[in-house]
Amino acid sequence: xxxxxxxxxxxxxxxxxxxxxxxxxxxxxxxxxxxxxxxxxxxxxxxxxxxxxxxxxxxxxxxxxxxxxxxxxxxxxxxxxxxxxxxxxxxxxxxxxxxxxxxxxxxxxxxxxxxxxxxxxxxxxxxxxxxxxxxxxxxxxxxxxxxxxxxxxxxxxxxxxxxxxxxxxxxxxxxxxxxxxxxxxxxxxxxxxxxxxxxxxxxxxxxxxxxxxxxxxxxxxxxxxxxxxxxxxxxxxxxxxxxxxxxxxxxxxxxxxxxxxxxxxxxxxxxxxxxxxxxxxxxxxxxxxxxxxxxxxxxxxxxxxxxxxxxxxxxxxxxxxxxxxx
Amino acid sequence: xxxxxxxxxxxxxxxxxxxxxxxxxxxxxxxxxxxxxxxxxxxxxxxxxxxxxxxxxxxxxxxxxxxxxxxxxxxxxxxxxxxxxxxxxxxxxxxxxxxxxxxxxxxxxxxxxxxxxxxxxxxxxxxxxxxxxxxxxxxxxxxxxxxxxxxxxxxxxxxxxxxxxxxxxxxxxxxxxxxxxxxxxxxxxxxxxxxxxxxxxxxxxxxxxxxxxxxxxxxxxxxxxxxxxxxxxxxxxxxxxxxxxxxxxxxxxxxxxxxxxxxxxxxxxxxxxxxxxxxxxxxxxxxxxxxxxxxxxxxxxxxxxxxxxxxxxxxxxxxxxxxxxxxxxx
Numbered sequence: 001x002x003x004x005x006x007x008x009x010x011x012x013x014x015x016x017x018x019x020x021x022x023x024x025x026x027x028x029x030x031x032x033x034x035x036x037x038x039x040x041x042x043x044x045x046x047x048x049x050x051x052x053x054x055x056x057x058x059x060x061x062x063x064x065x066x067x068x069x070x071x072x073x074x075x076x077x078x079x080x081x082x083x084x085x086x087x088x089x090x091x092x093x094x095x096x097x098x099x100x101x102x103x104x105x106x107x108x109x110x111x112x113x114x115x116x117x118x119x120x121x122x123x124x125x126x127x128x129x130x131x132x133x134x135x136x137x138x139x140x141x142x143x144x145x146x147x148x149x150x151x152x153x154x155x156x157x158x159x160x161x162x163x164x165x166x167x168x169x170x171x172x173x174x175x176x177x178x179x180x181x182x183x184x185x186x187x188x189x190x191x192x193x194x195x196x197x198x199x200x201x202x203x204x205x206x207x208x209x210x211x212x213x214x215x216x217x218x219x220x221x222x223x224x225x226x227x228x229x230x231x232x233x234x235x236x237x238x239x240x241x242x243x244x245x246x247x248x249x250x251x252x253x254x255x256x257x258x259x260x261x262x263x264x265x266x267x268x269x270x271x272x273x274x275x276x277x278x279x280x281x282x283x284x285x286x287x288x289x290x291x292x293x294x295x296x297x298x299x300x301x302x303x304x305x306x307x308x309x310x311x312x313x314x315x316x317x318x319x320x321x322x323x324x325x326x
Numbered sequence: 327x328x329x330x331x332x333x334x335x336x337x338x339x340x341x342x343x344x345x346x347x348x349x350x351x352x353x354x355x356x357x358x359x360x361x362x363x364x365x366x367x368x369x370x371x372x373x374x375x376x377x378x379x380x381x382x383x384x385x386x387x388x389x390x391x392x393x394x395x396x397x398x399x400x401x402x403x404x405x406x407x408x409x410x411x412x413x414x415x416x417x418x419x420x421x422x423x424x425x426x427x428x429x430x431x432x433x434x435x436x437x438x439x440x441x442x443x444x445x446x447x448x449x450x451x452x453x454x455x456x457x458x459x460x461x462x463x464x465x466x467x468x469x470x471x472x473x474x475x476x477x478x479x480x481x482x483x484x485x486x487x488x489x490x491x492x493x494x495x496x497x498x499x500x501x502x503x504x505x506x507x508x509x510x511x512x513x514x515x516x517x518x519x520x521x522x523x524x525x526x527x528x529x530x531x532x533x534x535x536x537x538x539x540x541x542x543x544x545x546x547x548x549x550x551x552x553x554x555x556x557x558x559x560x561x562x563x564x565x566x567x568x569x570x571x572x573x574x575x576x577x578x579x580x581x582x583x584x585x586x587x588x589x590x591x592x593x594x595x596x597x598x599x600x601x602x603x604x605x606x607x608x609x610x611x612x613x614x615x616x617x618x619x620x621x622x623x624x625x626x627x628x629x630x631x632x633x634x635x636x637x638x639x640x641x642x643x644x645x646x647x648x649x650x651x652x653x654x655x656x
Contacts (some may be wrong), residue, residue, distance in 0.1 A: 003384070050459065056489065061482030068452020068466075071437060072387075074459060076452075091479070095442050096449060104430035105421035106435065106643040140644045164646035199526045 001184050008154035008186075009039050013077065015187075016161055017047050020075055023161060026053040026062055027079030036081045037117060037176050059247035063089035063114065067096050067128070069111040072090075075161050080116040083132045083170065097166040100142030103256075109164045113157065118146075119172040119210045119260055123304055126296035131260040133170040133209070137238040143167045144237040145191050146209035148175065150182045152235060154304040156187030162303040168279035170237075172210025172260075185312040191236050194236055200230035204248040206271060208234035215258050218314035223303050227322050237267060242274060249279050253319045256288035258309050263291035290314050332605045337598065338380060338537040340425025340614050342372035343595045345396035347622045348405055349568075352395060352412065352426070352615035355475075355626070356572055359461045361412040364441075366393040370567030373592035374499050375400050377532075378467060378560075381548045387466040388448040390497075392427035392441040395470060395568075402434040405625035415632030423643065424633035435436055443504075444470060447496070454492035454652065465497045465551045473504025475521060481503070484525040484557070491556035495547055498561045505570050506578035517555050522559035534564030535590045565590075649653065 007199040016023045025040060031054040042135075044052040057063040061082060066078035080086045086093065093114065100108045120129035137144050143163060147153045153171070160167035194228035197212065198219050207215045210231050219229040232242065232248050249255045255275055259268035272287040340448070349367040356365050366545050368375070379400040391395040398408055403419055411418025419431050428439040432621065437453065440446035450468035455641075457464045474480050475498065486645055487494045502509050509516050522529035532543030540562055547558040565587040567575050576584075600606035 021592065055480070055531025056485060058482035059488060060449060060479050061486045064445070064479070065452035065455055065486060066455070066482070068437075068449040069459075070452070072453045072460075073454045078621020091445055092448055095445055096440075100430075100438075100516055102643045103420060103424045103428045103438070104432075104643075105419065105423050106647075107420070107430055107432040142647075151454065164648060232544040262375045 001182055002179065003150060003155045003182045004112065004176070005150055005178040005223045006037065006039055008150045009157070009171065010043070012040070012154050012157040013040060013043060014046070016077070016158055017043070017051060019158070020161070022075040023077065024053060024123060025077045025079060026055055026066060026072060027093060028057055028081050030079050035079070037088070037107065037173070039176070040079070051092045051316050052250040053159075053218070053299050057084050059088035060154050064092040064096060066112045066114070067110055071108055076112055077157070077161070078114045079111060080114060080122050083116050084126060084128055086116055086132070093142070093166075093168075094139055100284060101165065102141060106126070110166050112170060113160045114166065115169045115171060117173045118170045119174060120292070120297045120304060120308060121174045121210070123299055123301055125299040129297035130245055131292065133237055136168055137257045137267055139271070141165065142238060143191065144170065145235060146170045148172070148209050148212035148233050148235070151186055152178050152189060152322040154182060154186045155190050157190040159191045163191070165213040170209060175212050177217050183324055187304050191310070192241065193236070194234045194241035195247065196230060197233045198229065198231040200228040200252065201273055202228045202252055202316065203254040203256060203322050204232055204252045205314065205318070206232045206234065206245065206256060208250070209260070211258045211260050214309060215314055218311040218318070221311060221315050222318055228316060229318065240271070240274070242252045242278075245271065246278060249275055250282050252283055253284040255283075256308065256314065256321055257291060257316055258290045260292050260309055262294050263289060264294060265290060288317040288321050290317050334380070335538065335596070335600055335605060336406070336610070336614070338376050338541060339593065339596050339606070340618065341376040342537055342565050342596070343618045343620065344399055345372040345375060345404070345612060346398055346593055347618050348395055348408070351409070351571075351626060355409070355412070361426065363427070364392070366570065367425050367539060368393050368396050368566060368567050370587065370591070371499060371501060371534065371564045372396060373537035373540050374534050374562045374564050375498070377537045378469075378497055378544045378575060378606070380541050382465065383546045387435040387437060387450070387453045387464065388469070389437045389446040389453070389466065390439060390440065391443070391446065391471060391526045394429055394439050394469070395426065398429040398431065398436055398439070401431070401436045403431045404622055405427060407431075407630035409625045409629035410654070413629040413632055414634060415629060416635045417628070417632045421639070422597070430600050441583055444474035444479040444524040446470065447474070447479050450494050450517075451487045451492055454487065454494040455490065458490070458492055463552055465495055465548055467497055471495045471504065472498060472500040472502065472509050472518060473507075473512070475518055484527060484559070488527050491549045494557045495551050496527070496557060496559045500561055500563050500618045501566050502541065503570070503579070505556050508573070508578070511536070515645035519559060519561045527557050527560035528555070528560045529561065530560040531563060534562030535592045535595070537592060537596055552557045555558045555590045586613055601633070
């Protein structure tokens with residue numbers, strides 16, 4: 001069937017609400033407004049205000065309430081409108097959700113799912129354009145996933161809800177309108193492994209989430225130049241699928257990591273470090289990185305484009321890593 | 327009067343004494359370097375935990391602060407388990423991972439032990455939300471200090487609890503100081519019950535130095551919460567006789583002020599009152615003291631004989647065991 005990332009996500013929420021009466025959705029404007037990005041449009045009418053809960057603009061309280069409800073036996077899906085606002089809930093996410101199991105000596109696990117929009121590309125300027133999922137990957141106790149495809153938008157949520165521990169789902173804002181074909185019987189998918197989205201032999205392009213389409217575009221352009229790129233979609237950012245990363249780099253001997261986060265102290269830095277720690281002697285070139293410019297995201301379209309990882313910048317980074325043919 | 331009529335007052339006295347002796351034991355053990363980290367004792371504030379805990383049911387939930395040894399103890403976590411935790415032992419309630427500020431116990435629904443001021447309030451709201459959604463008649467009692475009132479999480483949580491009419495009892499332990507900052511330097515409105523009233527939450531204050539008054543105030547509030555009356559707010563005015571923590575030189579308050587409050591020692595006051603009214607004999611009091619002392623000695627011996635949590639277990643409980651990174655998903 002033809003569908004969109006937004007509709008696939010909504011189908012996932014609907015299925016979860018139907019399958020498990022402990023599941024409910026809570027967040028700002030998820031009900032009457034239909035969700036800031038229309039992901040939950042129509043769910044209030046279908047499931048009622050007990051299970052589709054509009055909250056006040058109190059990120060810390062409703063995220064913490066989700067944690068408490070999870071401790072009390074529910075399976076909450078907390079929607080934080082965007083990652084930018086999640087900073088207001090960081091105390092609850094880090095000091096409680098990620099920490100309670102360990103601090104309590106294994107007594108209190110927190111089966112909460114927190115969804116949020118991330119990323120730039122829509123001229124929303126600095127305070128609405130952060131890509132902070134890399135920050136969250138720093139925190140032990142959390143599982144971080146980034147669905148980049150329709151299958152993952154449809155399938156990651158249920159698996160996340162079955163996880164006994166907190167799972168954060170990062171949905172890139174530019175993906176909601178992505179259209180494509182999805183199997184009618186598409187359902188839950190694993191949230192452990194990375195996936196090869198395009199096989200290749202000359203270079204490994206490692207990315208996730210909103211930059212996957214950019215990287216696939218770059219791979220097409222590189223193919224036209226005779227460079228064969230293997231595209232690895234990380235899917236789960238914590239814990240990283242080290243086996244898949246090692247396998248692709250051992251195969252191609254070259255890696256370029258593409259990450260919309262800033263370069264300093266980033267997820268791309270972590271991946272690059274792991275590659276050099278374990279595969280140094282397999283490498284034929286230094287690990288390349290394409291990240292956002294280290295500026296707060298500007299508003300003007302031309303400036304925003306200049307700051308973001310683009311297919312052109314990915315192609316340029318690959319040309320650095322792969323010697324010219326001929 | 328019959329024995330049965332005296333029992334609640336005797337029990338409050340005994341429970342306060344248990345907290346006092348546990349805290350004194352902690353201070354001693356800290357001075358002997360048996361316990362490390364931050365240690366915050368509630369000597370002087372015993373009437374608060376004793377009074378409120380006396381009106382809770384076993385199925386209710388408790389969320390407390392980092393000054394929570396007494397709350398854990400009176401909730402039913404054994405002194406052995408609490409001290410073993412502070413010793414970093416496997417037999418501790420959190421297997422040595424929490425320490426003084428993070429006591430947890432699933433069996434008694436004791437949800438911490440939260441060392442972020444006001445960080446427990448949203449969690450308490452969520453526990454109550456789960457109860458309300460499922461239709462369980464349980465109460466979540468959430469303790470916090472006057473310092474928490476300045477935090478955004480306090481205001482967000484009161485609003486949400488009131489908006490959704492959740493079964494939470496907010497218990498403000500107003501000991502007049504946020505660490506070293508007196509209430510008057512921290513709040514434009516120092517009548518804290520008014521803050522709750524602003525969220526349409528019924529609120530009243532009780533003398534936090536009088537366990538009987540606390541129990542009475544808490545009883546009214548808990549009954550109202552349990553019968554569907556939505557959140558309630560109890561302000562208990564109290565005072566800690568000791569420093570904020572073992573590192574606090576107490577530059578911010580005079581000795582005369584402390585001495586005035588010590589005159590109102592909640593344990594001595596209740597003891598004197600019960601004795602004067604002929605409700606407690608010297609023999610009965612001696613028995614209570616002996617039993618409590620024995621309990622603490624036994625707890626120290628238990629902690630001393632504990633097994634240090636093995637270092638090989640360091641990375642356990644970061645993820646649930648069935649969700650360890652790299653697990654297969656069926």
